[in-house]
Amino acid sequence: MREIFLQAATLWQREIVRxxxxxxxxxxxxxTPLVFxxxxxxxxxxxxxxxxxxxxxxxxxxxxxxxxxxMLLFTAIFATASTVxxxxxxxxxxxxxxxxSRATIVLGQALGCTTLAxxxxxxxxxxAPLAGIRLSLxxxxxxxxMMAVIAFAMTSIGLTMAWRTxxxxxxxxxxxxxxxxIWMLSGAVFPVAGAPAWFQWTTRLNPLTYxxxxxxxxxxxxxxxxxxxxMPMGSSVAIAIAFAAFAFILATRVARNASTI
Amino acid sequence: MSASTISNPSxxxxxxxxxxxxALDVRALGFRYGxxxxxxxxxxxxxxxxxxxxxxxxxxxxxxxxxLLSTLVPIQSGSARMFGHDLxxxxxxxxxxxxxxxxxxxxxxxxxxxxxLTNHGHLYGITGRRLRERIAAMLDLLRLSARERDRVxxxxxxxxxxxxxxxxxxxxxxxxxxxxxSTGLDPAARREFSNYLEHLRExxxxxxxxxxxxxxxAERCDxxxxxxxxxxxxxxxxxxxxxxxxxDVIVIRAQAPELLQRKILQRFKLRSQLVDGAIRIERIRGxxxxxxxxxxFGEEIESVSFGKPTLEDVFVHLTGHQFFAEMAQTx
Numbered sequence: 001m002r003e004i005f006l007q008a009a010t011l012w013q014r015e016i017v018r019x020x021x022x023x024x025x026x027x028x029x030x031x032t033p034l035v036f037x038x039x040x041x042x043x044x045x046x047x048x049x050x051x052x053x054x055x056x057x058x059x060x061x062x063x064x065x066x067x068x069x070x071m072l073l074f075t076a077i078f079a080t081a082s083t084v085x086x087x088x089x090x091x092x093x094x095x096x097x098x099x100x101s102r103a104t105i106v107l108g109q110a111l112g113c114t115t116l117a118x119x120x121x122x123x124x125x126x127x128a129p130l131a132g133i134r135l136s137l138x139x140x141x142x143x144x145x146m147m148a149v150i151a152f153a154m155t156s157i158g159l160t161m162a163w164r165t166x167x168x169x170x171x172x173x174x175x176x177x178x179x180x181x182i183w184m185l186s187g188a189v190f191p192v193a194g195a196p197a198w199f200q201w202t203t204r205l206n207p208l209t210y211x212x213x214x215x216x217x218x219x220x221x222x223x224x225x226x227x228x229x230x231m232p233m234g235s236s237v238a239i240a241i242a243f244a245a246f247a248f249i250l251a252t253r254v255a256r257n258a259s260t261i
Numbered sequence: 262m263s264a265s266t267i268s269n270p271s272x273x274x275x276x277x278x279x280x281x282x283x284a285l286d287v288r289a290l291g292f293r294y295g296x297x298x299x300x301x302x303x304x305x306x307x308x309x310x311x312x313x314x315x316x317x318x319x320x321x322x323x324x325x326x327x328x329l330l331s332t333l334v335p336i337q338s339g340s341a342r343m344f345g346h347d348l349x350x351x352x353x354x355x356x357x358x359x360x361x362x363x364x365x366x367x368x369x370x371x372x373x374x375x376x377x378l379t380n381h382g383h384l385y386g387i388t389g390r391r392l393r394e395r396i397a398a399m400l401d402l403l404r405l406s407a408r409e410r411d412r413v414x415x416x417x418x419x420x421x422x423x424x425x426x427x428x429x430x431x432x433x434x435x436x437x438x439x440x441x442x443s444t445g446l447d448p449a450a451r452r453e454f455s456n457y458l459e460h461l462r463e464x465x466x467x468x469x470x471x472x473x474x475x476x477x478x479a480e481r482c483d484x485x486x487x488x489x490x491x492x493x494x495x496x497x498x499x500x501x502x503x504x505x506x507x508x509d510v511i512v513i514r515a516q517a518p519e520l521l522q523r524k525i526l527q528r529f530k531l532r533s534q535l536v537d538g539a540i541r542i543e544r545i546r547g548x549x550x551x552x553x554x555x556x557x558f559g560e561e562i563e564s565v566s567f568g569k570p571t572l573e574d575v576f577v578h579l580t581g582h583q584f585f586a587e588m589a590q591t592x
Contacts, residue, residue, distance in 0.1 A: 003386045010383035018371040021412075089365030094428065097331050098384040099356040259334065 007100045008108040014091075015079065015112025029075050029120050034127075037067040053191055053228070060131050062228050065215045066188030068124055069208070072117045072151045073183055077175045079113035080158030084168045087258070103252040106163075110155045110248060117151035118144065128219075135219065142218040149240050150211045154179070156247035163251065163258045186212045191228060207243035210236040283308040284436050284468040285330070290339035292325050299325040301491045303339070307470060312462055315472040316479040316572065317488035323472040324364075326488070327440040330470070331361045344435060357385070360434030360467070362425050364441040370414030374405060374424050377413060378431055385432040399427040402464065403457060419450035423457060430465060437461070439471040443478060455481060476572045485572070489580045499572060506570035506578045509547030513540040513554065514563045521561050528557055536577055543570075543578065 019025055037060075044059055053062065086092040095105055125143065128135050135143070158175065165171040183189075185199070186208040192200050203209050213229045214236035220227035229236075285307040292300040300322045307313045315323050328334040330341065332352050341348040343355045368377050375396065382392040400406040403423045413421060422442065429437060442458075443451040455478060462469055471478070479485050479499060486496040495502060515521045522540050525531050529550070534541045544550050551567050576582070 006383050006386065006388065010380050014369060014372065014376075014380055017376070018369060021371045089363075091367055091369045093333075093363045093365070094361065094367035094381065095384060096333055097356060097359065097361045098381075099353050099386075100384055 004104050007104050008111065011105065011108025012112040015109065016115060019116050030123055032074055036070065037063065057228060061133055064131050064133060065212060065219055068121060068147065068215065069150060069188050069212055070183060071120060071124060072147060073154050073179050075117040075120060076113060076151065076154035076158040077179065079116050080155060080162045081168055081171055083109065083159060083162035084165055084171050102255040106159055106252045106255045109159055110152060113155040114148060114151040118148055121147045136222055139219060139221040142221060143215060146215045146218045149244050150215065153244035153247045156244065156251045159251040160254050163255045182206060182208050188212045207239060211240035211243065214240055284311065284344060285470065286342045288340045290329065290341060292329060292337050299491050303493045305486055305493060305496055307468065310466065310468055312469045312483045314479045314482035314485045315488055316485050318474060321488040322491040323488055324440065327472050331438055332356055358435045360429035360437045362429045362439040362442050364444055366421060368413045368421060368424055371412065373410050373412050375409040377424065378428055381428045381431050387432060395431050399431055403427045418446055419453060422446065422454055426457060434467065436468045436470065441472055443475060479572055487576060487579060494579045502575045503570045506574050507543040508545030510568055510570050510574045511542045511544065511547050511551060512566045515540065515561050516563065521558060524558065534581060541577065
């Protein structure tokens with residue numbers, strides 16, 4: 001047990017250290033969603049009044065949790081992508097022949113990438129007042145916990161794909177194709193209430209919907225009426241955690257069977 | 262020679278109980294990628310403390326064999342035991358005894374030399390004082406102490422290879438497995454790396470198994486195994502292999518090699534090989550034949566080369582293929 005902890009911790013640490021030493025990664029991970037939010041949020045705010053929007057909340061506020069999730073998603077894609085090449089001709093080769101289980105490798109990677117996402121999330125939370133969102137300490141704590149669950153789930157999906165994809169290009173293409181629609185269909189961009197029935201159904205089947213909804217509640221803890229959330233907090237959190245656990249187990253399975261030919 | 266014999270008198274009682282002869286015992290190993298047979302029925306043993314090399318062109322099966330022995334890829338058919346432990350069933354025990362140097366870098370360039378080694382130690386469950394001592398010892402052994410705080414990406418290719426070696430040896434493996442360790446190094450760095458390997462064998466008492474396509478690297482091994490098209494076509498000390506080639510090697514280039522080959526057969530009753538457009542003859546006291554050949558066919562001959570057999574000649578002798586022509590085809 002001690003050994004597993006040590007092994008996972010050293011892989012976790014490596015992800016953090018190499019990230020910090022690449023300033024361009026730090027910058028791009030923060031800048032991309034920020035630009036997205038500022039431009040899209042500001043542009044849409046004037047002309048875009050989605051139906052089903054609760055009273056007393058403007059679009060920038062509604063979109064804010066959605067942008068956080070988008071950022072977690074980008075981080076998950078970029079942080080896990082290196083696995084594709086790394087296990088063939090990089091750092092992971094040495095890890096693969098060490099006395100360490102594949103599940104432990106995936107755990108270390110997933111925790112490392114989750115931490116990276118959270119570090120960026122923290123910066124993003126700090127900018128909430130700019131959007132006119134006032135966050136209590138309690139809201140920040142609960143939001144950070146929800147973000148950790150979402151980041152862990154996204155990272156696990158990223159690792160699942162990275163361990164079975166042969167090329168980095170293929171990995172990026174697939175992840176964008178998979179994750180962006182999941183994000184759009186999660187109620188992150190506009191309220192589901194006003195959308196067509198098929199859309200509402202797809203949203204209901206999307207596990208990310210519940211995670212986004214729980215994050216909404218967490219961020220607007222003080223004013224639940226204007227949070228835009230539609231589901232009870234307890235079940236949303238439970239579904240989000242189950243989703244993260246399922247994604248992680250899937251990643252360990254795929255990694256165990258991944259060939260290194 | 263003593264290191265190359267299969268029954269090593271210094272084998273431990275433990276080994277005797279297991280019925281094993283030494284470091285590595287491979288029986289009828291085979292591997293297929295779909296329809297393509299990459300390795301077929303490979304059997305060999307490597308003694309404790311031996312310095313062993315697998316020589317062959319790319320595509321000959323070296324890399325597949327390396328991946329199987331390093332536990333990167335599960336065994337499909339046949340068996341392999343390392344220090345008596347089954348590679349398939351006792352992977353954990355095998356991995357603890359095994360140090361691996363990959364053809365491609367396995368260091369994290371963004372981390373320092375020291376951080377890479379610490380990381381490696383943790384993966385093998387080594388911590389605290391013991392880890393610090395091991396790191397210091399390896400840095401000292403490979404003359405890297407001054408570089409401990411340098412990021413790996415700032416080091417030269419030769420230095421990075423040395424860090425790979427330090428890393429592979431950190432957990433005190435009994436067998437060091439290296440895949441084309443000097444590929445990508447310039448000749449000077451290659452010689453230096455070979456010297457370090459030699460130095461390690463003497464000081465760390467480790468069994469060394471490497472794959473290579475460099476003749477000079479193979480020359481330094483106690484024994485070499487020659488892999489061609491997935492088969493182990495020979496296994497012996499380099500000197501012995503070279504003496505198997507009949508005497509001297511004469512290679513003749515001519516405008517019409519087939520015609521000249523027939524004429525040589527008629528005139529000297531001599532069979533020759535046609536390799537890569539050149540006539541190749543193995544013969545004891547070859548210098549006399551060179552004289553006679555030039556007397557007889559001086560007009561038709563473009564060039565004649567004459568020499569003692571090299572490992573390249575051994576490869577041609579065994580397979581009828583030119584070693585580097587083979588490389589060019591597969592690359």
